[in-house]
Structure formats: structure tokens, C-alpha cells
Amino acid sequence: MKRHLINVARMMLLLTYRFFRLFPRRRRIVCLSRESDRPTTDFLLIRDYMRQAHPDYSVVILAKKLRDPIRYGFHIIRQLYYVATSQAVLLDTYAIVVSLLAGCIDVPVVQMWHALGNMKKFGYTALGSKEGRMFSTASLLNMHRGYTSVLISSRSFIDDYARGFDIDPSIVYEAPLPRTDLLIDGSYRTRQRERIIREFPQLGRKLNIVYCPTFRKKTPANQAEAAAALADAIDYDKYNLIVKCHPLDDLRIANPHVFQHYPSQYDMLFVADYVISDYSTVIYEAGLLDLPVFLYSYDWQDYSKKRSLYIDPKRDIPTLFTSDAGAIVKAIEHDDFDHAAYQAFVRRNVAVPEHGSCTERVVEHVFDLIDAQQ
Template sequence: MTLIIKIGKVFLSVIYGVLKCFPVKQNQALFLSRQADVLSLDFSMLKDRLTEKMPEIRIVSICNRLDDSKSGIIGFGIDTLRSMYYLATSRVCVLDAYWPAVSILRHKKSLTVIQMWHALGKIKKSGYQTLDKESGRSGKTARLLNMHENYDYIIAGGSAWNPYYCASFHTTEDKLVNIGLPRIDYLLETADVNREKVLTAYPEMAGKQVILYAPTFRRGIDLKWEPLLDVIDFDRFILVIKGHPNQKIICEHKGVLLCPEFQSVELLSVCDYLITDYSAIAIEAAILNKKTYYYLYDYKEYTEKNGINVNPFDSMPGCAFSDAVPLMEQLMSGAYNEKALADYRKKYLPKELGTSTEKLAQLVVDQLQ
């Protein structure tokens, strides 16, 4: 494998050397995503704002949610070659995950790379923090692939997360820009509209309290969330489950809704309570002041195999549980720790909410001028 990677890097470098002979297009920005096959909410909002601020801008988007199938690998290989041409001819590249061609290749000095990571914080360990762990990547392979190198800026959430961004990306704090993601603006601006849309589609939610369960992705760890079904009073509550895109949940319980047509950022508008674990959706919920509980049934296993940066037992006292029974007893009692949520918001959210899209767009425009 090591030899194959080294040969591949040389091959790509030779091709890229030729592509760099093409002239740079001054108003061109490249968007790269491995999170989905279409532009994410954050990218779409950034694109719209950039077009408003700079009508002459040319935005090229390449989105490829790589899967392990043969066709998926071939397709990603083609998109990698496409991305190399646009990396050679663009002034700015914005990406939301690791993209091999960005980190492996040596770029023109005129190119600015902005890593717009796809989460608002670093609750769980990731990147360099998890190398050679059971739920992480091979350290040898990651270093051969120059993981997370060549970034000029990294978009981050509140400054309390900075040490973990630095550790995850193996970078320095001067590259971090603590402005948050466009989805913050979306959550604040569309809460009422989204609530109306969801209730129109699922009118049964209007008569009950809604619990949204949204667990994080577990690599090599089984989901064991089902005990929640035994302790929820479905006469009082509706449970909406939103599994991670990489680890979807199937449930046919009559009191459970999956709402496949809605994203989690839309469903947050209608929930009365969020139950999660190590997922950054907790930060999104904090933006809307949603009462959040943490169901950490695999705390010991998860911390050993993956690791966490912020322990919910400490960051949200009275809201984190390893067992479903006391969790639901506390939820149904109505005695929520409002102070813990207020302290969490103050510590972990960006200082200024509602301006993330504008600030990110201005950062891109500044690199184009």
C-alpha cells in the first residue's frame, strides 16, 4: 500500500505540474466536498452571498460522497483529476473535509485554501487526534497522504474549541477564524418557517412534545440506542430519529418518526428536547436554546476507541446519562439545568451570532481582490 500511495503521489504531481501551466482565472473560486453529492447548506449559503457581493465571481463546485464501491472509487478518481485543473486555475478553494489533491500537491502561491469543516465544534476527537486508534485512521497512511496540510485558513466555532481544532488538524491557532458556519444564520433565520413546514408534514407532532434523537457516527462501534424505546411515554411524546448519514437508523416503532425529507437543522426547530451523544448537533441545538440531553450508553467504549475533547458529564452537568431510565426520568420531571445550557452557549458558541455567512464570504472576496 505504501508503494502504491507513493507512486500515486508522483503521478498526480507530474500531471499537476502540467496543469499549473494554465493561467489563473482571477475571479474563480473552487468548492470541494466529500460530505454529499450536492452542495451542502453551508456551501449553498456561501455561494448565494458571494454572488450577491461579487456578481462577477465564477464558482466551480465538485461534490463527491466517496463510497467503497468500484464505481465510487473510479468516480472519485475522475473528480480528483477535475479538481486538480481547477486548483491550478483558481484563486480560492473552499472545502469541508479532507480532499487528497488539496493536501498532497504543491500549489501556486496565488491559491488560498479555506477549510470550512462540516461541524461547529470538536466535541469528539477527529483527524490527527484519532490516528492509530480503533475508530481512527492509520497514522502511517494519513501522513503519507499529507492529511489536512496546505490550509491557509480553518473556519472554527467558539474560541474554546481552538486547542482541539489545532490538535485535530495538526495546525497552529493563527490559521483559525472563529466565525462559525453559515448554518448558524440559517438556524436563527428560518426556525419559524421550518417549524411550520415540519408540522404541516407531520401534524401529529402538534399535540405532543417532540424528542429528537440524533446520535453521532460510530466507526467500528455498534449502535445500541433501543433502550430509549422502552422508557419513552409515547402517549406524551413523539420520538423523531435522525441517524448520521454514514450510519442510518431503521425503526418501525409506531411512536417513532424518521422524517427522511427533513434535515436535522430543520427538525431542531420543532423539537422540545434533543437527545444526542458526542455529536456537534448539540452545538446547533444550543444556538436555538434547545434543551439537550446526552445518552452516553457506550461512554467507556467510545472514549477508548475514539476519544472526546469535551465531556458532557462535565460540560452539561445534570444532562448527561449512561442509562436511558434516569435520563427519561429527569426529562419528564421538567427540572432542566438551564444554567448549564446558558454556560455552554457562552463558552462554546462564536461571540457574534448571525453573521457567519457574511464574514466567510468577505474572507473569500478578500482573497480574490
């Protein structure tokens, strides 16, 4: 029954797409995202670069989370129009219209994904796991089909991406996400830090520890206990503890000292002096900011069974990996962190171009694909 409904939906999408193909194709790139209801930083940087380097082209950003299937259905129709009448399509997540119409879309489709670097198995390598999709779902939705190119932060991940997206490695292209440009821009970091501290002056009076846990589909049984242990271990006379959650996570720590209620547009990494994470690719972003990173693995025994990682965090990441919150705070207090080793780790996994910007590399790759099809 499900397969029949999906086939009907695909046929309706195809007919709608072919109708929109009767309209003139414009000098335009369309960006699709389900990560947020607002344009992401990566897409905004692409739009800004295009206005300078390719002013004869426009960029349309269609960002919307899938909350209400009916409303999202109307959004899909809008996506179809712009896919059919643009010169290229950029994605940062799985897009229903792209994968269900794989083989029918006759312009380049570039999957830039939304994570900088890689850690967790995803896509086809996570099928059947408790944190991944079902095999039947991936098959029905034609998951991750229809890509012309897939971007990657470093060729060190090429085999991981090829397996995760179930694609030929030849279409994987090394180009870190555009927001990398902001992370390595010292003046931008200073402006953002000053902006946040103007809004929240208390964050400028002490050193800031930013806790960035990864998103888990199911809340660990010991999450509340572990979060409380971390909060209790902090000396609030010296430090602020800031929680920076994944957009889909609702973690809240029952401690009045913890700074966790603030608008999502403030990226607290820019005020961080130390970062605590676990299995999140935020470890690469923090590394580009040259921040000490510590890994709080309170649920590793259970998580490693539910969601395998491409790397062994205990062996491959040169920092403290522990379930002991007190040990992490002690390491912070004693500045027990090897910056040189961590920077070498980040450089292996985020290949910043020697010339030009990351945004330029992404956009010009898209135009190379457009030129190749004309």
C-alpha cells in the first residue's frame, strides 16, 4: 500500500515538474533545505558571493522544516517550480522532490550536506540501526538518489560519504561548507563575540564553557543525570556554562546557573573559551576557532550500539574522551589540551583552500557543472 501511494505521489510530482518545465529557465540557482525555516548561513553566503561574482544570476533559498505534511505539500509544489526553472539545485539535506524525481531533473543537483566534517554513520550506512532509517523507508523514498555531485570537507571522508550516500566516489568533490570562511575569519569572530556580549553582558564577565551535545533520536536514560553532573561540576565564580543544542533537541538542564534560553540566531561558539561535545561534528567547527574541545561520552556504551561512527573517538580524536564530568572540568581548569595535535586533526578533516574562499570553491564548482551541461 505504501509503495503504491509513493508511486502515485511520484507520478504527480513528475507531471507537475514537466508542466513547470514549459516555463522559461532562468539564470538562477535554487537552494533547498529542511534544516530550518530560515535561510542557513551557508546558503546566505552563497547568495552574497553570487551577487558579487555572478550578478547576472539570482539565488532563491527555500528553507522549511517538515512539520505539517499538508503545508509542506504546498511547499513541495513551490520547490518543483524553482527546480524546473533554475540552472542548478543545491541541497543541504535529503529533498523529497530531488530523490523521487531522480533521473528526470535535467540540471546539476549538488548535495552539500549540512555537517562540517564527519563522524557518525548516516544514510545507507545507518540503515536498520536504532538511530537510522528503515531499509523499507529508504527504498520507498529513493533516498539520496539524483545527485550530480556531493561536496565533502576533506577527501579523508570520501569512502564514508560514498557509502553513506550510496554513490560513486567519482562524484564526491572536496569543498568545505561556506560557513568555514566565517570560522577562520578572526575579525568576524571578534564582531560576533562583541555582538553577543552586548546582548548578554554576563557572558563577558567570566570564561565561557559551551556544551554542544549531538542530536539523539531517543533521549538516553541517563541524559538528565549526566547533564546535571556536568552542571554541578562547574565553578560558576569562574565560568559560565552555555548549552548549545541541536535545533531538533530539547535538552534543558535543571540548574539556574546554566545559560540555555536565548534566540537561536546567536551562535555561542563565538563566545566560547572551551567546548564540550560528544559525537557531534561541531568538534571541527570548534577546532577551526582553535578552541579546546573535550568529549563527554556519558552514554557511549549504549550510543555506540545504536549508531556506529566512522572514526574511533577514543583513538582518533586527540582530546579527553570520558564519561566523567569532573574529569573534563578538571582538564579545563588545568588547560590540559594539546592544541597542536588537535589542529593537525582538524586540518586533515577540513581542507581549507590555499587560494580563494570555501564559498567561492562551492559556487564555482556549481558553475563548472552548469557549463558542462550546456
